[in-house]
Amino acid sequence: MTPRLVAEGVACSYGEKTVLRDFSLAAEPGTVTALLGPNGAGKSTALRALSRLLRPRAGTVTLDGQDVWRLPRRGFGRQVAFVPQSEAVAWPMTVEQVVLLGRLPHRGWLLPYSREDHAALRTALRQVDLEDFRERDLDSLSGGERRRALLARALAQDARVLLLDEPGAHLDLRHQMELFGLLAGLARERRVAVVLSLHDLNLASLFADRAVLLNEGRIVAQGPTQDVLTPGLLLETFGIAVETVPHPRRGVSMILPIPEEIPGDPR
Amino acid sequence: MSRRRYAFLLLGLGLALALAAVFSLAVGSTDIPARRTLEILTTSGPSLERTILVDLRLPRIFLAIVVGAGLAGAGTAYQGLFLNPLADPFVIGASSGAALGATTSILLNLGALPLAAFLGALGAVGLVYLLGSGGGGGSSSPLGLLLAGAAVSTIVGSLVSLLMILNDKSLGVIFNWLLGGLSTATWRELGYGAPMIGAGLVLLGLLSRPLDALALGDDTASSLGLSVVGFRFAIVLAATITTAAAVATAGIIGFVGLVAPHAARLIVGGRNGRLLPASCLFGALLLLLADDAARILAEPREIPVSIVTALVGGPFFLYLLRQRARPA
Secondary structure, three states, X not given: OOOOEEEEEEEEEEOOEEEEEEEEEEEOOOOEEEEEOOOOOXXXXXXXXXXXXXXXXXXXXXXXXXXXXXXXXXXXXXHEEEEOOOOOOOOOOEHHHHHHHOOHHXXXXXXXXXXXXXXXXXXXXXXXXXXXXXXXXXXXXXXXXXXXXXXXXXXXXXXXEEEEEOOOOOOOHHHHHHHHHHHHHHHHHHOOEEEEEOOOHHHHHXXXXXXXXXXXXXXXXXXXXXXXXXXXXXXXXXXXXEEEEEOOOOOXXXXXXXXXXXXXXXO | OOHHHHHHHHHHHHHHHHHHHHHHHOOOXXXXXXXXXXXXXXXXXXXXXXHHHHHHHHHHHHXXXXXXXXXXXXXXXXXXXXXXXXXXXXXXXXXXXHXXXXXXXXXXXXXXXXXXXXXXXXXXXXXXXXXXXXXXXXXXOHHHXXXXXXXXXXXXXXXXXXXXXXXXXXXXXXXXXXXXXXXXXXXXXXXXXXXXXXXXXXXXXXXXXXXXXXXXXXXXXXXXXXXXXXXXXXXXXXXXXXXXXXXXXXXXXXOHHHHHHHHHHHHHOOOHHHHHHHHHHHHHHHHHHHHHHHHHOOOOOOOOHHHHHHHHHHHHHHHHHHHHHOOO
């Protein structure tokens, strides 16, 4: 049975400050879910709660019906992989070394890496197009290459649920397309449940099956992406006016913000 | 670095260490020719030369190797834990704690100086750990530990100074100990120092993959199934045991634990499982040669070995920093 990660009525706070309330989400196998919203809306907090890094003040996060805080940490790590937003790795580590660490939940912290682990390493590197970077130091890579290396670490984890905090940041257009194509492909072909936060609404429209709009720690709307990315809901969430047009090839909504008029600007 | 090249590096370092050890047998105020040395070591029968070789020089060589490896290993762990190449084995207070322990032991005439130094080091780091993790239950962030380490070191250090000023009769003895040295090495000292340092290093070796994972950040390490708080504690504990045992047997010897890991990392990279053995071998070699220099440079007098390590290690470290600063 494919595991299903579900949050129900989750509230989180840092100290006194509540940053997420009544958050509910089901990460369905085979789908990509996008968490959307302005800065500080609670996207990262929601991901941290889902990935068992932040204990909710209220509500539950369950994996196949079991409270994730009752699951062994390593067992959870075999099922759910998380790629945080920060990419600061201030240490000379090679790509291979970092990606192999993704095997830690499988191999444990002590046993040597097996043939299976090295196979997972090769697969993950191929998936993110970094096969020739194996021996390179992480800090010698460009921002985009580094992101892909850190993603490969999560892929090597071979988890059924993949949580990613702004995976598209720092990537150029081509690598953005490839990355989201890869994630959507993992969802389709290997029934992985992907949940990610991102800022680019058009990427969400192109690749996400479901979307959650968050603002100030609350869910504004959630559902199939095309139902959620409407001018009305986006105005409510982001406070700006947008217009949507169908993508000429795919038919999905493309979001076009309408800037305020600048006096003297001919456009 | 390929597996093959790494194996050659370890082999080379091991060979250099063995050569240096043999050379060190000949270093000292009494001239014992190589042939005579071989003769003494392969036969039995008491003689003054035998005593010098077997009871003075040999334990001293082994102690230099063990302490050098220990300091380098602990330095490697702390640099990896704090993700800071400037960290050394004493970064969170082990040296000042050991100094306080030793000073107290000297002043109160307690004897058991190594034990006092060992307990002092453990106590200081324990205090730093408690303070740095916000009075228990906290997450023991590296920054919290560093800050608490700096504060506790300063306070404990000034306590030591105060004790020294108030008891100026013992000033010389205390000062001598603080400078560190291997000249008092005995088999007995080696007997309790080596197993402790060895145990600490083996522990650190076993913990090298968690240490790697911690470099990816607490969130990632945790999502990989590691207890971040637990493993950080285990690493600090292992590094502290190693440091405390090294300080207890040889006093406070600076720069080995800073330079050796740093240099080793430039060659083998940051993967701790590989870094640790290379760093330990390098540290052992460094301290052994420094101790030889300490015996040779001002013959027939001996210079405290910590002065040599600082004189050699300081400029070397500056050189490394310049190398790093240069654009690749």
